[in-house]
Amino acid sequence: MGEDIREELNKLLELQDKDIFIFHMEKRIKNIPIEIENFHKEIEEIINKIKEEEEKLSGMDKRLKDYFFEIEDIESAINKFEQDRLKVRTNEEYRAIEKEIGEAKKKKGKLEEEALNLIEEIEEKKKELESFKNQSKGKIEGLQEVIENLKKESDSLKKELPIRKDERLRISKRIKNQYLEIYERVRSIRNDPVVVPVRNGACGGCHAFVPTQKVNYLRKTRGIDTCEHCGRILYIPEEVL
Numbered sequence: 001m002g003e004d005i006r007e008e009l010n011k012l013l014e015l016q017d018k019d020i021f022i023f024h025m026e027k028r029i030k031n032i033p034i035e036i037e038n039f040h041k042e043i044e045e046i047i048n049k050i051k052e053e054e055e056k057l058s059g060m061d062k063r064l065k066d067y068f069f070e071i072e073d074i075e076s077a078i079n080k081f082e083q084d085r086l087k088v089r090t091n092e093e094y095r096a097i098e099k100e101i102g103e104a105k106k107k108k109g110k111l112e113e114e115a116l117n118l119i120e121e122i123e124e125k126k127k128e129l130e131s132f133k134n135q136s137k138g139k140i141e142g143l144q145e146v147i148e149n150l151k152k153e154s155d156s157l158k159k160e161l162p163i164r165k166d167e168r169l170r171i172s173k174r175i176k177n178q179y180l181e182i183y184e185r186v187r188s189i190r191n192d193p194v195v196v197p198v199r200n201g202a203c204g205g206c207h208a209f210v211p212t213q214k215v216n217y218l219r220k221t222r223g224i225d226t227c228e229h230c231g232r233i234l235y236i237p238e239e240v241l
């Protein structure tokens with residue numbers, strides 16, 4: 001009788017191993033799309049950052065053009081003042097125009113300086129953006145490769161899952177109903193191991209004390225029983241029998 005129950009126990013443990021394996025597979029299948037989504041977001045962030053920097057750069061280019069237009073306007077104003085200067089009749093008029101020309105030239109000089117600074121800034125920014133783009137290219141390619149591998153992993157897990165479930169079914173069919181029912185009932189409540197060893201007089205699942213009488217019974221029959229506290233199936237490991 002003892003050997004028979006031991007055999008059932010081994011089948012239950014085999015079933016349990018399979019269930020744990022399937023549980024992890026299903027968890028992985030569920031998690032992979034979340035991981036993929038996060039990697040896609042990471043790629044998107046890099047692309048957005050590049051776009052943002054490109055927009056900044058084109059804003060700077062536009063500002064530079066505005067400087068050139070402004071400088072051109074001042075130049076034509078200066079030309080006009082210089083023409084007018086030829087036609088003045090009084091010293092007073094002459095001084096007034098000289099003053100205008102001086103101010104316009106000063107303003108032009110200031111704008112030219114600002115434009116030069118902006119040109120330097122643009123060059124700097126272009127270099128930065130170029131190197132960021134190069135870095136990003138490698139990073140994005142790496143992320144895309146990771147995504148591809150995750151998709152492959154998911155596909156192969158999805159193909160493997162029904163095979164493992166079929167194996168599980170075959171194992172479960174070999175187990176006596178009275179034991180299988182207990183196993184399935186406890187498993188439906190908790191996802192962690194259902195069949196646990198008694199260790200140091202305690203349930204290997206919930207760690208509740210197992211009455212000595214029950215431990216002795218388990219030893220004597222080499223059999224199985226349930227934990228009064230959590231309902232798990234208890235057994236004494238072979239090495240301490």
Ligand SMILES: [Zn+2]
Binds near residue numbers: 207232
């Ligand atoms: Zn227990």
